[in-house]
Amino acid sequence: MDGYRSGFACFVGRPNAGKSTLTNALVGTKVAITSNKPQTTRHTIRGIVHRPDGQLVLVDTPGLHRPRTLLGQRLNDLVRETWSEVDVVGFCVPADQKVGPGDKFIAAELEKVAKRTPVVGIVTKTDLVSQQQVMEQLLALQKVMEFAEIIPVSAVDGFQVDKLGDLLLQKLPEGPPLYPDGDLTDEPEQTLVAELIREAALEGVRDELPHSIAVVVEEMLPREGRDDLIDIHAFVFVERPSQKAIILGHRGERLKQVGMTARKQIEALLGTRVYLDLHIKIAKDWQRDPKQLRRLGF
Numbered sequence: 001m002d003g004y005r006s007g008f009a010c011f012v013g014r015p016n017a018g019k020s021t022l023t024n025a026l027v028g029t030k031v032a033i034t035s036n037k038p039q040t041t042r043h044t045i046r047g048i049v050h051r052p053d054g055q056l057v058l059v060d061t062p063g064l065h066r067p068r069t070l071l072g073q074r075l076n077d078l079v080r081e082t083w084s085e086v087d088v089v090g091f092c093v094p095a096d097q098k099v100g101p102g103d104k105f106i107a108a109e110l111e112k113v114a115k116r117t118p119v120v121g122i123v124t125k126t127d128l129v130s131q132q133q134v135m136e137q138l139l140a141l142q143k144v145m146e147f148a149e150i151i152p153v154s155a156v157d158g159f160q161v162d163k164l165g166d167l168l169l170q171k172l173p174e175g176p177p178l179y180p181d182g183d184l185t186d187e188p189e190q191t192l193v194a195e196l197i198r199e200a201a202l203e204g205v206r207d208e209l210p211h212s213i214a215v216v217v218e219e220m221l222p223r224e225g226r227d228d229l230i231d232i233h234a235f236v237f238v239e240r241p242s243q244k245a246i247i248l249g250h251r252g253e254r255l256k257q258v259g260m261t262a263r264k265q266i267e268a269l270l271g272t273r274v275y276l277d278l279h280i281k282i283a284k285d286w287q288r289d290p291k292q293l294r295r296l297g298f
């Protein structure tokens with residue numbers, strides 16, 4: 001396999017910069033969950049891009065931000081740890097938002113790894129603005145730090161997504177494939193299932209509630225005597241009784257809807273029928289409590 005390259009890449013950028021969507025577009029299937037709520041991503045989910053000339057493993061990280069809670073601090077640590085382990089970093093800045101202090105904060109942190117790891121500047125969501133604005137954003141981004149390359153893309157209309165894949169691939173060291181052909185992610189199924197449930201629960205909730213939701217899959221087993229049905233028992237954790245009431249909805253209607261939405265996605269992921277048993281639990285102020293954080297897998 002002469003000239004074959006393999007290695008790891010991660011996208012960084014403010015919350016909502018479009019990192020998860022870009023990961024999915026590159027991999028070509030839904031592995032990272034997306035939503036329009038900032039800080040959707042908590043777990044490091046890998047997507048694997050297979051190319052004839054190489055294999056690119058994408059590590060999806062939470063958005064870096066100024067920490068206010070213990071969870072916030074943990075997330076930032078996780079981001080920095082990821083940066084130091086990958087072969088190339090993609091710094092995402094959305095085309096429709098001014099390059100601001102948040103981006104400069106990230107750039108200053110990135111400068112520290114840029115000596116060892118190439119950083120590619122990516123202007124995302126180009127479909128939302130004019131060509132002129134894309135040009136201006138590229139110039140604004142260039143001023144923020146020294147990039148190995150800089151490229152505009154849109155995950156929605158596919159503009160230059162393949163080109164970005166090539167560009168990232170070129171930055172990887174030569175080496176054999178890291179994962180078997182056909183694998184798209186190495187996340188345990190249970191984690192993906194929990195993320196799909198959390199994504200469904202996030203739909204339509206506002207304010208501080210999105211950050212208060214965590215999902216744990218307790219059990220995932222084939223129904224006895226059946227090979228076409230999996231029973232899944234999961235808990236949706238919130239921090240306060242008032243939040244429980246919101247998730248539950250009038251006579252439990254909202255939770256039922258969340259369960260139905262999540263079940264469809266899980267069935268598509270697993271390729272079998274699924275019975276999903278969802279319960280809500282209150283874990284008081286879990287975002288600030290180290291013991292609870294550990295229990296919820298952070």
Ligand SMILES: Nc1nc2c(ncn2[C@@H]2O[C@H](COP(=O)(O)OP(=O)(O)OP(=O)(O)O)[C@@H](O)[C@H]2O)c(=O)[nH]1
Nearest residue numbers: 016017018019020021038039040041063125155156
């Ligand atoms: N129009 C348009 N919208 C996009 C594009 N990429 C992402 N979005 C939207 O932008 C929002 C945020 O996208 P995500 O991929 O979840 O962003 P993220 O950077 O992973 O966010 P965090 O997980 O919070 O760090 C979602 O509503 C996406 O649908 C794009 O190329 N074009």
